[in-house]
Amino acid sequence: MEPVKVFLDDREIPKQWYNILADMPTPMSPPLHPGTGQPIGPDDLAPVFPMNLIEQEVSTERWIDIPEEVLEKYLLWRPTPLCRARNFEKLLDAPVKIYYKNEGVSPPGSHKPNTAVAQAYYNKVFGVKRLSTETGAGQWGSALSMACQMFGLECRVFMVKVSYEQKPYRRMMMMTWGANCIPSPSDKTEAGRKILAEIPDSPGSLGIAISEAIEDAVSDEDARYSLGSVLNHVLLHQTINGLECQKQLEKLGVYPDVVIGCTGGGSNFAGLCLPFVRDKIHGKDISIVAAEPTSCPTMTRGPFAYDFGDTAMTTPLLPMHTLGHDFVPAPIHAGGLRYHGMAPIISHLVKEQIVEARAYNQLETFDAGVKWARTEGYIPAPETNHAIAAVVQEAQRAKEEGKEKTILFNWSGHGLVDLAAYDAYLSGKLTKYELPDEEIQGSLNSIAGLPKP
Ligand SMILES: *Cc1c(COP(=O)(O)O)cnc(C)c1O
Numbered sequence: 001m002e003p004v005k006v007f008l009d010d011r012e013i014p015k016q017w018y019n020i021l022a023d024m025p026t027p028m029s030p031p032l033h034p035g036t037g038q039p040i041g042p043d044d045l046a047p048v049f050p051m052n053l054i055e056q057e058v059s060t061e062r063w064i065d066i067p068e069e070v071l072e073k074y075l076l077w078r079p080t081p082l083c084r085a086r087n088f089e090k091l092l093d094a095p096v097k098i099y100y101k102n103e104g105v106s107p108p109g110s111h112k113p114n115t116a117v118a119q120a121y122y123n124k125v126f127g128v129k130r131l132s133t134e135t136g137a138g139q140w141g142s143a144l145s146m147a148c149q150m151f152g153l154e155c156r157v158f159m160v161k162v163s164y165e166q167k168p169y170r171r172m173m174m175m176t177w178g179a180n181c182i183p184s185p186s187d188k189t190e191a192g193r194k195i196l197a198e199i200p201d202s203p204g205s206l207g208i209a210i211s212e213a214i215e216d217a218v219s220d221e222d223a224r225y226s227l228g229s230v231l232n233h234v235l236l237h238q239t240i241n242g243l244e245c246q247k248q249l250e251k252l253g254v255y256p257d258v259v260i261g262c263t264g265g266g267s268n269f270a271g272l273c274l275p276f277v278r279d280k281i282h283g284k285d286i287s288i289v290a291a292e293p294t295s296c297p298t299m300t301r302g303p304f305a306y307d308f309g310d311t312a313m314t315t316p317l318l319p320m321h322t323l324g325h326d327f328v329p330a331p332i333h334a335g336g337l338r339y340h341g342m343a344p345i346i347s348h349l350v351k352e353q354i355v356e357a358r359a360y361n362q363l364e365t366f367d368a369g370v371k372w373a374r375t376e377g378y379i380p381a382p383e384t385n386h387a388i389a390a391v392v393q394e395a396q397r398a399k400e401e402g403k404e405k406t407i408l409f410n411w412s413g414h415g416l417v418d419l420a421a422y423d424a425y426l427s428g429k430l431t432k433y434e435l436p437d438e439e440i441q442g443s444l445n446s447i448a449g450l451p452k453p
Helices: 051-058 066-074 086-094 115-127 139-150 161-166 168-175 192-200 204-216 232-238 240-252 269-280 346-349 362-376 384-401 419-428 437-445
Strands: 016-017 062-064 082-084 096-102 130-135 154-160 178-184 221-224 258-262 287-293 304-306 316-321 356-360 405-411
Touching: 016 232, 016 240, 016 269, 051 115, 051 232, 051 356, 066 115, 066 384, 082 240, 082 405, 086 096, 086 362, 086 384, 096 240, 115 130, 115 139, 115 232, 130 139, 130 204, 130 356, 139 154, 139 168, 154 161, 154 168, 154 204, 161 168, 161 178, 161 356, 168 178, 178 204, 204 221, 232 240, 232 346, 240 269, 240 405, 258 269, 258 384, 269 287, 269 346, 269 405, 287 346, 304 346, 304 437, 316 346, 356 362, 362 384, 362 419, 384 405
Parallel strands: 096 405, 130 154, 130 221, 154 178, 258 287, 258 405, 287 356
Antiparallel strands: 016 062, 082 096, 304 316
């Protein structure tokens, strides 16, 4: 009998993270200072992040040692299993083998603590007392709350107000792990007060919450800001997953033809895929697919441009695929992955055609997720369903072409705290919703005057 799961022994956990910047085939455009239009230096970021993380952000070292203290926390749930989805394969009835890396086994239920734990550790050793961050549905906020508690830091989370009200369970997780969770826009910051003055009942957005969290961090010298995706050091920390996976595949004697991940800001995708991108750069024949929603189609319909990471235009300008910093997805969109931009590393790889981006509508993604739950048992996060929709599409193609294929994807998290989205799908409340061109054009007006990469 062929094995269904491959575990690694605790002692086999990778001891280093992989930095793709050492292997990029073409140079990336630098982040720019919005005032001067010049590349930013480490000192520009010092009020926002601790210097040890800024060093990682700009590092071009290929391998970076994972501190013992971080490994010790990783071992609470890592190495995560690599599994074969035999029942799902049977349902699809295509000539494919499907493997998935289960990142849903972490305490908050997603890949996010891979970087949360590392960031809390580096802030702690730098002498920071408190971290401030934003969260949408609450995945990131809950991961950082747990990590801060583990390293004795205070944690303040600005949570998008509509989620704060509609999705109380992640707020409760944050509070259980000892964090302070505030609905955004709030009256705690200038950015929040400004929005409230204009729109008193604003539902909030990720961009507004980022502005609040940054302002809160830079106005307290004992505090720093923490971001759960997009930045180079976040993607770096996530690579523990892909490196583990390569060891597991080696035990099986398997190498995938296609690797797939869903993409919001790009971090779980990067975590699994960047070690395979390295192989591809060195000549391996492999497709690497990034799956995003049609209602927030950053890579498939947004240009590669300089844009701000937040609505209040306080961050450096990042070279990335973007829908414009004012973009807010339609309220009907239930699947997560709502950020207007994309990690510069992933954007660059898409531009270089090393990574292929595809978009899926929410009826396809929930259909795939429900099929998954009814065969493999585990209920995926709505975000993860985008990756599963891409797996279904790859399987159909393999069937049409009559070609055998091995597919690997990142099962980025479970959906046990997102059942309201499943309820909306199962009761027929979701629609396909294609984003109109005019709406994209409208939000892209906000980047018209910015420098071009
Ligand atoms: C946050 C999240 C994502 C999207 O974020 P990325 O930075 O693109 O990985 C995907 N899946 C799950 C389960 C998440 O919690």
